[in-house]
Amino acid sequence: MRRFFTLIVVLAALAGGGAVWWLNQGLAVSADTVDLSVEPGTSVRGVAQAVSDAGVQVSPSLLYWWFRLSGDARQIKAGSYEIERGINPRSLLRKLVRGEEALRAVTLVEGWNFVQVRAALSKAEQLKPETQGLTPDLIMTALGKPGVHPEGRFFPDTYTYAKGSSDLAVLKRAMRTMDKRLEAAWSQRSPDTPLTSPEQALILASIVEKETGRGSDRAMIAGVFANRLRIGMMLQTDPTVIYGLGESFDGNLRRRDLQTDTPWNTYTRAGLPPTPIAMPGKAALLAAVQPAPTKALYFVARGDGTSQFSASLDEHNRAVNKYQRGQ
Known part of the structure; x- marks a missing residue:
């Protein structure tokens, strides 16, 4: 009976011009913006209550019935939202239906190693630190790749996320993106490549990424x-x-x-190192599987970001004297 009475009152309040006035009336908010979190599975009534609890000065019952009567109540999406001061009920519902979440972004840079990736995630605004205190092995296990070394497994890019998302979720997206990028690059490999697997392509791409001063030399x-x-x-x-x-x-x-042996010392050990050494970008991945046809076996930095390539040791030594020693 009480709910029926409330419905009658709301219908009367929203009828005719009253409805137009209220739906377009700015709502008072306790701050310039307040955070609203709508968890998956929250009922329409629960969403209305969450709006009020977040600091929006509105009757939860009135808001609930507006959601219901609009016909869009079932389209409200879970997520993290920012509600601005002065938003009206019509705009509020539109935001929730469209899923216009309050997004933040974190950038993972080409050539970064996993330590640098974790540091960036730890400083990212309102990103939940789920991986804090976890070893790299435990992180990879949580990502579904137990026993896989984390280095180079994440694609460098800018990732947006909703406030309150976890760093593990960002890493999972970056990992899946790298998997796709690597698969795409490997499918375009040159027929005469000395590489025998996508894994080797990823390792070589990481070296190319770190060695390249100018993109045109990759x-x-x-x-x-x-x-x-x-x-x-x-x-x-x-x-x-x-x-x-x-x-x-x-x-x-x-x-x-150079003489201190480690698994990654390519002066003391032949072939590719056991793991990537950094995150390669798309261009480095493609360069690794589609290297330029050249007879060069050496290169040295010219000092302006570019490299001088040589086919013989004598030629290379002359380039070193010129560009590194000024002779």
Whole structure:
């Protein structure tokens, strides 16, 4: 009986011009914006109550009946929303039906390692730190890839997320994106590639990403490494050595570091390292599987972001003297 009486009152209040006035009347809010969280499975009445509890000064019963009478109540979507001061009931319902969540963004940069990824996620605004305190192994287990090394497994991009989302959810999206990007790149591999698996392509792409100073050189750098892999020549790439040194690297790579054996030291071990060393972007992935046709076996930085490529050691030594030693 009470609900029936309420319905009659609401119908009367929303009839004719009164309805138009109320539906377009700005609602008072306890702050410039308030956060509204609509959990999956919340009833229409629960949504109306949540709006009121969030700090919007409106009758939950009146709002509930507006939702019901609009015909769109079943279209309200779960999510995290920001409700601005002065929003009217019509705009509020439209926001909830469209699922216009309050989104934040975090950017994962090409060439970052997993430590840097975790640091960025820990600083991301209103991102729930589900992975805090977890080891990399436990994180990969939570992501459904137990025993897989996390390095290079996440695609560098800008990811948007709703307030209150978890860092694990962002990592899962980045991981799935990398899986798709790697699969797409591998399907476009050159027929004469020395690589035998997508895994090897990911590892080489990560090296290319770290070695490239200018994007136009990526394919040539990949070509040098492909040539070395074909003839069994050491890759001898500094970024892998630095990665293997870990936290002990102080920013200055010394001769003794090149001689310090780690699984990632490509001066002491032949072939590709056991894992990627960073996150490669799309261009590096494609360069790894489609290297430039070249006879070059060496390259050295010119100092302007580009590289000088050489086919012989003598030619390379002359380039080193010119660009590195100023001779």
